Amino acid sequence: DGGITQSPKYLFRKEGQNVTLSCEQNLNHDAMYWYRQDPGQGLRLIYYSQIVNDFQKGDIAEGYSVSREKKESFPLTVTSAQKNPTAFYLCASSFAGTGAGNTIYFGEGSWLTVV
Amino acid sequence: SQQGEEDPQALSIQEGENATMNCSYKTSINNLQWYRQNSGRGLVHLILIRSNEREKHSGRLRVTLDTSKKSSSLLITASRAADTASYFCATRATTSGTYKYIFGTGTRLKVLA
Numbered sequence: 585d586g587g588i589t590q591s592p593k594y595l596f597r598k599e600g601q602n603v604t605l606s607c608e609q610n611l612n613h614d615a616m617y618w619y620r621q622d623p624g625q626g627l628r629l630i631y632y633s634q635i636v637n638d639f640q641k642g643d644i645a646e647g648y649s650v651s652r653e654k655k656e657s658f659p660l661t662v663t664s665a666q667k668n669p670t671a672f673y674l675c676a677s678s679f680a681g682t683g684a685g686n687t688i689y690f691g692e693g694s695w696l697t698v699v
Numbered sequence: 700s701q702q703g704e705e706d707p708q709a710l711s712i713q714e715g716e717n718a719t720m721n722c723s724y725k726t727s728i729n730n731l732q733w734y735r736q737n738s739g740r741g742l743v744h745l746i747l748i749r750s751n752e753r754e755k756h757s758g759r760l761r762v763t764l765d766t767s768k769k770s771s772s773l774l775i776t777a778s779r780a781a782d783t784a785s786y787f788c789a790t791r792a793t794t795s796g797t798y799k800y801i802f803g804t805g806t807r808l809k810v811l812a
Contacts, residue, residue, distance in 0.1 A: 624807070626804035629799055629801065634797055676742075678800070686791070687747060688732070688734075688742075689744070690741035690743070692741045693741050
């Protein structure tokens with residue numbers, strides 16, 4: 585089936601640890617995104633990438649890092665520098681370009697909790 | 700920063716009633732999209748309206764767009780308990796040749812059976 589797969593669904597991080605959230609898509613999308621969602625809140629953009637080997641910071645990039653070595657994959661690392669990482673993380677993808685109708689497709693999300 | 704702001708933040712209605720939620724945005728857009736999110740799940744695309752369109756329908760959904768006021772509304776008619784979810788608007792912002800999708804703060808809709 586075509587779609588976006590995020591893993592793991594639930595992840596626990598100890599203080600001072602780095603953790604990596606996986607995001608894979610088989611939709612042949614050029615662009616991929618990571619959003620953070622706090623309980624009862626909207627989505628805030630962490631990083632986005634429109635092409636392999638290139639990515640841009642979103643509104644809340646501090647304490648996070650990404651890589652885009654393959655078109656299908658856009659992993660997010662939550663570093664120890666992120667002081668309040670407990671949140672719901674959503675990965676998304678879309679076709680790139682300047683077309684007016686690029687729908688974004690989302691994965692099912694990953695819950696990260698600091699213990 | 701969030702470009703879109705939805706209101707109300709929360710809405711509770713009886714099954715069968717209509718639900719209306721609004722979205723305001725700040726910059727020029729090519730299109731505006733509405734998404735739905737069930738609790739603890741990813742977002743699902745509902746409908747897209749282009750900047751040169753004023754109204755669009757899809758099943759029980761009706762979306763309007765007023766680019767002069769930088770606002771959009773989503774109407775769900777004859778609501779059902781299964782419509783209980785959060786609804787977000789999204790716009791595409793262009794920065795230095797790249798673009799990103801910015802989501803609003805969302806409206807939490809509760810439909811009572």
